[in-house]
Amino acid sequence: MKNQSIPSPVLWRLSLYLRQLEHLATKGFEKTSSRKLAEALQTTDAQVRKDLAYFGQFGRPGVGYRVGELIGQLRHILRTDRLWKVILVGVGDLGRALLRHKSFRRNGFELIAAFDTSPELIGSSVAGVTVRPMRQLSDVVGKLEIKLAVVAVPPDVAQGVTDLLCRAGILGVLNFAPTSLHAPDGVTIRQVDLAAQLEQLSFHVGAAED
């Protein structure tokens, strides 16, 4: 229950720093600086240093940061220095794409079970994961001690599914349905609203046209 004090923009940038550092690592760089990270992410060096300072001292004055080391430390902070088991609810087009998505695994997340209501889907297998009926959800979550879930169901059933997940013991939900979800304290919800993202673009592009 600690770390309630970390501003969420900081936490979000941590993920972006990690992504950039991983990129630098694959390109063979061994060290970097707050300035170089800032340039890549279009922010300021002061902000990079301030963000990291919430969690400790990771660099050396006059030298910068060791890429591999900082990657390790960020993964530790974000708790992706282990593999999280994740379940998927809703095996529609988006759900199937997420099951096949390789980048989750690479970043410490593994979709290990999928649930749907459709009789045609139940029993079938997508990317090696068997689609199960909803009634098995609570059992699987409990037995395998799963904490995270991805919701990719139609908006009108998303809240119901979330209630079910919370009762089963899920503590983090990534929601792709375009609905604001409510959950008890202690459960974290993140929403990915694809249409909203496009709306941000149309606003800016449309405004520029005038």
Add this chain to the structure above:
Amino acid sequence: MKNQSIPSPVLWRLSLYLRQLEHLATKGFEKTSSRKLAEALQTTDAQVRKDLAYFGQFGRPGVGYRVGELIGQLRHILRTDRLWKVILVGVGDLGRALLRHKSFRRNGFELIAAFDTSPELIGSSVAGVTVRPMRQLSDVVGKLEIKLAVVAVPPDVAQGVTDLLCRAGILGVLNFAPTSLHAPDGVTIRQVDLAAQLEQLSFHVGAAED
């Protein structure tokens, strides 16, 4: 080039208000209030009113907001009171899911062309959209006056694709590759990083465990 002064959190919430209002409309509600909207979105009534006040006066004191009317006004502000043509670059699993995704259309966006480099994919059709070779990109964007693009290619080629899109005249890019993209002034970029979303969850859930 106006409206540079709207804070981006405000703009983002506009999309969330719109989503909620559309939900209320399907449930038959004809009016609502800043308080009810705030409750649904877990914010405050003052913030709802302040956000809307950036754009005009949409409610009536003592009464509230007419749902249908406010939907219209928000769509006008976000420029989704018309249909935007959008192209997709990268027809992998995620790209295919996006082509099949119905909620874009419902919100004012239509994926009308798809591009990929893979010879096996080129010429095939997904959800009624033919996959074209990259060399046709510039031509299609120019002829059909397309402003928006979705990028769903591997991270190592995402910047190159973006450069190509900008040269072709694209003004807004929704990027699904886990890479920070750079573009000239006047081009808006939005990034959707799915792994980063899960990392936010693992941070919170992991911190709660300690």
Add this chain to the structure above:
DNA sequence: TAGATTGTTAATCGATTAACAATC
């Protein structure tokens, strides 16, 4: 050593919240 870059404090900037007169 000289140059570079950190971690951190203080100053600035911007966004959220509270309060209330105006109005339906």
Add this chain to the structure above:
DNA sequence: TAGATTGTTAATCGATTAACAATC
């Protein structure tokens, strides 16, 4: 009218930026 709710101003809160001593 009385109760409700807006739009808006002023007060608060929080996040970003600038600056610099410490250090490699």
